[in-house]
Amino acid sequence: MVHRIFSLVRKELQALLRDKQGRLLLVGPVLMQLAVFPFAATLEVKNNTLAVLNEDAGPESFELIQRFSQAQAFTRLLRLEGERELADALDRQRALLVVRFPPDFSRSLAAGKAASLQVILDGRRSNSGQIALGYIRQMVNTWLAGQRPAPAPELVVRHWFNPNLDFVRHIIPSLVAIITTISTLVVTSLSVAREREQGTFDQLLVSPLTPGMIMVGKTVPAILVAMFQATIILTAGIWVYGIPFAGSLPLLYGSMVFYILAVAGFGLLVSSVCATQQQAFLGTFSFMVPAVLLSGFPAPVENMPVWLQRVDWFNPLQHFIVIVKGVFLKDAAPGVLFQSLWPLLVIAALTLTAANWVFRRRLA
Amino acid sequence: MPAPVIQLEGLGKSFPGGKRPALGGISASIHPGRVTGLVGPDGAGKTTLLRLMAGLLTPSEGRVAVKGLDPAKDAVRLAPVIGYMPQKFGLYEDLTVGENLALHADLRGVTGPERQESFDRLLAFTDLSRFTSRLAGRLSGGMKQKLGLACALLGQPEVLLLDEPGVGVDPISRRELWRMVRELVAGGLTVVWSTAYLDEAELCQEVLLLNEGELLFEGEPGALTGRLRDRCFQIRDIAGNRRQVLTRALCRPEILDGVIQGHSVRLVLRPGQAPPDLQPLGAGPAARLAPVPPRFEDAFMDALGGGPGGESVLARHAHQASADREIVAEARDLTRKFGDFTAVDRVTFEVRRGEVFGLLGPNGAGKSTTFRMLCGLLTPTSGDARVMGIDLKKSPGRARQKLGYMAQKFSLYGNLTVGQNLAFFSGAYGLRGRLQREAVERLVTAFKFEPLLDAPADSLPLGYKQRLALACALMHEPDILFLDEPTSGVDPVTRREFWTHINGLVEKQVTIIVTTHFMDEAEYCDRIALVYRGRVIAAGTPDQLKSQVATADQPEPSMEDAFVGLVRQQEAANPPDLAQAKGA
Amino acid sequence: MNPESSSLPDVRPASRRGSLRRLVALCRKESLQIVRDPSSILIAFVLPVVLLFIFGYGINLDSTALRVGLVMEDQGPEARDFAASLAGSPYLRVIPAETRREAGHALTRGRVRGFVIIPPDFSENLKRAGNAAPLMVVTDGAEPNTASFVENYVRGAWQGWQEHRGERRGEPPAGRSVNLEPRFWFNPSAESRNYLIPGSITIIMTVIGALLTSLVVAREWERGTMEALLASRVTRAELLWSKLLPYYALGTAAMLICVAVSVFWLNVPFRGSWLVLWLVGTLFLGSSLGLGLLLSTVTRNQFNAAMAALNAAFLPALILSGFIYEIRSMPPVIRGVTYLIPARYFVTAIQTLFQAGEIWPVLGQSMIFLLAASVFFIGLTALKTRRNLE
Known part of the structure; x- marks a missing residue:
C-alpha cells in the first residue's frame, strides 16, 4: 500500500x-x-502630505509646524490660506489631513489655558488619517512635555515581539x-x-x-x-x-x-x-x-x-x-x-x- | 467536366513548432455538383485543408482559390458562398435549435420572407421541426449533426465544407446525412466531406486521400479500388481458430493485408501473387476461398504498402491468463437510472474466458454506462455486475487488480514521459522492485519504447499513444481487458497492429470486452450484444447478427447493414415515444 | 480574375444594416447564454452580495473594545481610581490579571492585545512630581496596527485621568496644554465601513468584470463555436462589441445591486449623483471587462485565463488600489505601478461619490484615466483578435 x-x-x-x-x-x-x-x-503612514492652515501668528504654532514637518509620516508640507484652500486641499485629496491653528492658539498657551488645535481628516482615507492623527498627538505631547518645568509622568510603552511595530x-x-x-x-x-x-x-x-x-x-x-x-x-x-x-x-x-x-x-x-x-x-x-x-x-x-x-x-x-x-x-x-x-x-x-x-x- | 470550384496549387501549411508541415504542397481541383471526400487518418491534414478553404488559415506556401478568389483575403465576398460546419458542429449547446438557426440566419444576412421560408425548408429537410425549442446540448449526436448542417446551409451557399460530420454519430444517422447530402448535390451544391472512416470514401464521387500531409490519391474511389480487383478474398467455413489462421496468413509473403470478418478472414494479395494454399494456414478441411469486392480500406493499405504483419511481440511475452473459471464477467439485470431516465435497463449477459465480447450500439444507447458499471466506475441502481466472480459492489479493489482498462480517448498523463507513465501505472498496481523492473522492461521491449522513454506522452504520434495506453493497461497482466472504443479515429495501420496484439492476448486466454460503434471493430468480436435505448436488442456472433437481416436482395449484409436493420426492426416493434427520445 | 467570380453576389464590405443585425443577433446569443448558465448568475449576483457582506462585517479597522489586560501591583486608592477610569474607556475592555506572567501569557496567546501594569510604587511615584514612568504598557507587536491603537487608547485614558485628577484636587493645570480636536471632513462618524464598502465595490467589480469575461472568449475557442462564427461574415468589431455589451449590462446590474445593498441595507451614506456613478462605473467596467477579454483572447484557454485574471485583477485591486493600504506609504517603484491599475482610480472616484459628492477635479481626473485604461485594454484586445485561426 x-x-x-x-x-x-x-x-x-x-x-x-x-x-x-x-x-x-x-x-x-x-x-x-x-x-x-x-x-x-502596510498600514503605516509614510511620505504623506500635511496641510497647515495657520491663523495664529505666535512662535508656538511656528515651532509645532517645524516639528510636524520633520516627521517621517509627512515629507511634504502644504501651507494653506483661508477656508477655501482648506476645502480644496481636502476635496482634491492634496493632503491626508489638515492641521488648523486658531487665531488664539499662542495667546491661550501663553495664558496657561488649554489651546485648541483642529485636525481635519479626510473621511475617504479615515484609517490612514486616524493613524496620522496618532502621530500628531504624540508630537504635540512630546513638545508640551519639553515645555513644562516639571514634566508630567509619562507612559513606558513596550511592544513585545516587534519593538518598532514593523x-x-x-x-x-x-x-x-x-x-x-x-x-x-x-x-x-x-x-x-x-x-x-x-x-x-x-x-x-x-x-x-x-x-x-x-x-x-x-x-x-x-x-x-x-x-x-x-x-x-x-x-x-x-x-x-x-x-x-x-x-x-x-x-x-x-x-x-x-x-x-x-x-x-x-x-x-x-x-x-x-x-x-x-x-x-x-x-x-x-x-x-x-x-x-x-x-x-x-x-x-x-x-x-x-x-x-x-x-x-x-x-x-x-x-x-x-x-x-x-x-x-x-x-x-x-x-x-x-x-x-x-x-x-x-x-x-x-x-x-x-x-x-x-x-x-x-x-x- | 465543368471548371473546378476550388483549386489547390502547391498548397502547404506549417505550424510553428511542428516537426513536419501539416500540409505539404498539395495540388488538386474540386469540381462543382459533386461530393469530394477528404479522406485520411487523424493527423493527415484534413482539418487544416478545410480551414484553408474556408479562409480561417492562410497558406504557408502555394495558393488556394475558391471561385477564383483567395478565401483568406476575400472573406467578406466569399462568406455567402461558403457554408462551413466545423468539427463538433460549432453549435451553442445552451441555445435552442431555433435560436441557433436564428443566430446563423442573422450572421449570414438571411432576412425578410426568405428567412422563414429557409427555416421551414431546412427544418423539414433535417426533420427537426418538432424540436425547435429544445436546447442543442440535449440533442443526440445525429440531431446535432443535422442542425449543424442546417446552420451551414442557411443563405444557400454554393460550397459546403463539412469537417468530420460522421464522428460521434451512429450508422443510422450517418446514412440519413448521406441521403441529405446527395439530395443537395443533385441540386447543384458542391460538397467537401472530410472523414477518417475509409468506408465513407466509397460513397464520395471523388476522393482526395491524405496521409501525413501528403496527397496519396486524387480521383474517383473506384479508380483506386479498381487496382485491387481480383486480389481480395475471404476464407470462409474455417474450422480451426480464425485468429491463428489470420496470423499465419499475414506471415506469408504473398499476403499484403488481412483482417477478421466475423467467422471469416479477409485477405488482400500483393499484386501478381496467387492466393495461398489454405491447408498450411490451418483453416480446416472445409475452408474455401471466396473472391470479394475490394474496399477503399484495402486500397488505402495497398497505397501504404501493406499492414504491420501478423505476430505480436507483446503476446509472445504475455502471461497465460488463469483458467480457474469459465465465466469471467457477467451482468445480471443490470440497471442504471439517472433521475427518471433509465440509461441501462435490465441488461444481462455473460462473457466467457478467452473471448472478445463487443458492446455495439449507437451513441447514448447505454453501452458506455453498461461498460462503466462492469469495470466498477459506476454503481448499478439495481442488478449485479461481476468480474472474475467478484461482486464489484462488495470488493471493487480485488476485482480491479484483475482487470485492465483502456479509455476511449488517450487518458494517460500527457505531460509525464513514457517512462514515468509506465513507472506510475506499474506502481499503482502494486508492482515493486525486481517485478516492477521486469514488467516495465518486458513492455518496453515488446512495444519498442526504448528511444521514446524520455519523451512526454503528449508528444507521441497517435499510434504510439495507443501502444502506451495498451502497455499501461497490461502492466499487471490482467485476466480481463476493457477497451472503450479503442481505435476510433486511428488509421487502419495502427488499428491492425492494435488488433494483432489483442488477438495474441486472446490466444493466451485473456478476455476482452470492447465497446464500439465502429463496424470494423465489431467484426473482430466473437460475440456481440447490440445495445439500443438501454436494452440488449440482439446478441450473438457477428455472422448470426448479419444473418438476422439477410434478405433475398441482400444475401450478404455487412455489419453496418445488420446494425441498421436490427435497430429499425426494434423501432418498428416498439415505436419510440417523443418524450423518451430526449435521452437518446 | 477568374470568370466565376462575376457570379458572386456584390457584397459591399459589411453594409451598415447587416452589421447592426449581426451585432444584435450576437448580443442576443450572448445574453441567452448568460441567462442559461447558472455559474454566470452566481458570479454576477450572488458572489458580490456575499463579498459585500464580508467586507461590511468582516473587515473592520476601527478597533472597538480592544481586550487589554490589567495587572494591579498597587492596590492604593489612586491605582484603583485609574483602573476604574481605564475600564470606563469605550475603546478598551479591561481583563484583570493577577501577575505580569499571567498577563504576558494571555498576550502570547492572543487573548489580549496588550496589558497595563500599575507598578507597586505607582501611588508613591505619583506624589513626587516630575518622576517619570509610573505606568507600563505592553502591546502585542505581532499585530502592529492594533498595537498602536492600544498604545493610543491607553495614552488617551492616562492623560484624561491625569487632567481629571488635577481638576479634582483643585490644582492649576500642570502647565500649558493643547486639546486636539479631530474632525472628519467627510464621514463624520468616522466609521471604517463607510469608506471600506465603497472601496470593496471596486474590488468586487474588478473581479466580476475580469472573471466573467476572461472565460467567455476562451470558452468559444474550447467549444469550437468560434470557428463557426469566424466562417460567417462577422467582423472583428462585431465580435468584440457582442462580448462587451451583454457583460457590460450584467456588470452594471451587479454594480447596481452592490450600491443598493450598501446604501439601503448596510446604510452607507451616498452623497453623489447616481448619474455620475453610472458614468464612472461605465468607464471602469470598460477597463475591467477589457482586461478580462484581453486575457481570454490571448490565452484561448479557460483555466489559464481565469488564473491570469486572478493574478492580474484581484490581487492588484486588493493591495495596490489604495483601498486598504495607503499608496503614499509605498516605495516609489510600487507607487509607480499603482498608476497603471484602473482600480486605483475607481476607488478614489467611488469613495468620493459616496462620501463627498461631486468633486469634479477628483472625479474628472479619475474618469480621464479610466477612459484611457478602457481604450487601452479594449484596443489591445481588438489588436489581438484575429479573424482567422492563425
Missing part, C-alpha cells in the same frame, strides 16, 4: 515539476508576492499562511478537476487504488509543495527581511501539516463536487477569497461581530495565522499553540471525512 501511494505521490510531483511553466508557477508568484506585499501591504513582521508570517493555502488548494482541487477532464481520473479509479489512497496521493504532494513554498518565505523573512525566528521550527512545520490537511480537505471536497476545471476554479475562488478576507490578516478577527466570529471559527486560515505568528514571533509554548491547533484538527477531520464520503458517493 505504501508503495502504491509512493507511486501516486511521485507521479503528482513529476506532473507538477515536469515543464518549465509548472516550475515557474510554483516559485514565481511566491517571489513576486514576497517582493510586493511587505512594502505595499509591518513586515506582521506580513511575512501571514504570507506563509496565505501562500500555503493557495498552493494546497491548487494541488488538490484543481489537479483533481484536471484529471477528471483529461480522463486520467477514470484510469485511477479502475486501478486497485482505493479512494482513500487517491486522496492521500493528492494530499502528500500538497504538503510537500506548500512546505517548500513556506520555506522560501521563511528563509526570505529571516535572511532578507531580518525577522528573528523566535520559536521552534519542528513545531511550525508540524502544525503546518495539520493546517494543510484541513485545507486539502476543503480542496478535495470542492473537487469531488465539481465536474470541470471551471467549476473547481470558481469553488476554490469562493473559498479562498472569504478565507483570506476573514483571516485576521487585513483586519483583526476580534473586530468582527460575534456571529461572524463564530462562523469564522471554521476558517482554518484564521487559526493558522495565529500559530505561525505564535511560533515565528512569540516563541509560544506548545500548550498555547494547541489552543489554535485543535480547531485545525477538527476542521481537517470534518472536511476530509466529508470529502471521502462525497468521493465514494460520486462513484456510486
